[in-house]
Amino acid sequence: MHTPVEITEDAVEAAAGADCLVAIGGGSTIGLSKAIALRSDLPQIVLPTTYAGSEATPVLGQTANGVKETLRSPRVQPEVILYDPELVATLPVKLTVTSGLNAMAHAVEALYAQDRNPLSDQLAIAGIRAFKDGLPRVIADPGNLVARSETQFGSWLCGTVLAQVGMALHHKLCHTLGGSFNLPHAETHAILLPHAASYNATAAAEALSPIAALFGGTVGGGLHDFAASLGAPLALKDLGLAERDLDKAAELAVKNPYWNPRPIERDAIRELLQQAWEGRRPE
Numbered sequence: 001m002h003t004p005v006e007i008t009e010d011a012v013e014a015a016a017g018a019d020c021l022v023a024i025g026g027g028s029t030i031g032l033s034k035a036i037a038l039r040s041d042l043p044q045i046v047l048p049t050t051y052a053g054s055e056a057t058p059v060l061g062q063t064a065n066g067v068k069e070t071l072r073s074p075r076v077q078p079e080v081i082l083y084d085p086e087l088v089a090t091l092p093v094k095l096t097v098t099s100g101l102n103a104m105a106h107a108v109e110a111l112y113a114q115d116r117n118p119l120s121d122q123l124a125i126a127g128i129r130a131f132k133d134g135l136p137r138v139i140a141d142p143g144n145l146v147a148r149s150e151t152q153f154g155s156w157l158c159g160t161v162l163a164q165v166g167m168a169l170h171h172k173l174c175h176t177l178g179g180s181f182n183l184p185h186a187e188t189h190a191i192l193l194p195h196a197a198s199y200n201a202t203a204a205a206e207a208l209s210p211i212a213a214l215f216g217g218t219v220g221g222g223l224h225d226f227a228a229s230l231g232a233p234l235a236l237k238d239l240g241l242a243e244r245d246l247d248k249a250a251e252l253a254v255k256n257p258y259w260n261p262r263p264i265e266r267d268a269i270r271e272l273l274q275q276a277w278e279g280r281r282p283e
Contacts, residue, residue, distance in 0.1 A: 001028050001185055002063040002178050008035040018042060023078075024087075026050035026099070027185060034060045034076035044078040049088055051099040051131075051151060052186065053106060053159020055081045061175060068179020070167070077163075083156065085148035093139055097230045100131045100151060101190035103158035105170055108197055108211060108223070112204035113165035114259045123161040125210050130154030132214055135230055168260040170196035173273075176252045183239050190232045191239070191279075194223035195272050198282035203262035220282030235279025246273045 015021065015036055023033035023046040030046050031054060037044050038060060046055045058077040061070045091099070107124035110116060134151040137144060173192050177183045198220025201208055208219050215222025228234060237243065250270040257264040275282065 002068055003031040003035050003061060005062055005064040008032065011036050012039050015040060015042065020045060024049065027052040027054045030054045031060065035062060038073060038076050041075055045080040046078045047082045047087060050091060050095065051103045051155040053103045053155045053162060056156055056159030057163040059162065063179045066180050068175045070175065083152045085145040085152060088148050088152065089143050089145060093142055096138055097135065097232045098186035098190040100135050101193055101227060101232055102186045103155050104128055104131050105189045105193045106162040107158040108193065109168050109170045110161040110165045112200055112207040112261045113168060115165050120161050120164050123157050127154050127157030127161060128214065130157060139230060166259060168258050169199060169264065172258045173253055176249055180252055181241055181245060183241060187233050187239055190227060191234060191236055191276055194220045194227065194282050195276045197223055199272050200262050224281045236277040241277060243277060246270060246277060249273055
């Protein structure tokens with residue numbers, strides 16, 4: 001997970017003399033392909049088997065010395081993406097849920113991004129709606145290829161909007177917890193989504209109003225209730241994060257912060273992490 005640089009360096013050596021890269025898998029697999037492409041400029045053909053949407057972005061996250069950093073470059077944007085619902089038809093329900101919520105997080109954060117625009121807003125709302133409608137149907141019948149296809153379209157929408165706008169608090173927190181504490185990527189996104197959205201709800205009330213409308217009138221609480229209804233993980237403690245690590249996580253999260261509509265305050269971030277660690281419903 002999290003594309004460690006030392007693994008990428010070994011992979012680049014193994015790819016010497018290749019004509020192209022073919023990546024079949026989820027975000028970690030596609031991330032490795034992107035990291036190789038960054039260094040070799042080899043063209044990429046990717047076949048996603050999860051929903052995170054990394055394949056649709058020029059974004060690469062890499063981990064070195066316990067710190068995960070991201071970059072944007074056209075060199076890492078895959079040239080060809082092949083979506084096939086049969087490739088996700090056997091994706092376990094648990095991973096289907098967390099991967100779908102991971103994709104939704106890209107779109108939720110896009111709604112209050114600094115460089116948002118009318119087109120990105122429409123892409124984000126459509127992507128969120130695709131998962132809100134599609135995930136319950138996929139859980140009820142995992143082999144339903146029509147529902148799987150619709151959620152794959154949601155994945156493309158959420159990845160495409162992430163390619164157009166900048167990231168903010170939610171992604172900073174996930175990169176911190178993933179890169180420095182090795183927490184699993186999709187599950188971390190799923191847990192933090194309602195808490196980061198709630199943190200920004202007052203500062204970006206108008207931007208997030210479509211979320212409130214879709215999820216019962218509240219932003220953080222509505223997203224939390226939706227995740228709970230899907231059986232998603234709700235608490236960071238269940239991923240193995242120790243409570244004693246929350247202070248360090250808060251310090252890292254406020255260091256070199258991404259732009260965010262609400263000021264990044266250390267004590268407020270520490271409280272956000274405490275709520276997410278416990279699995280409390282955001283109010």
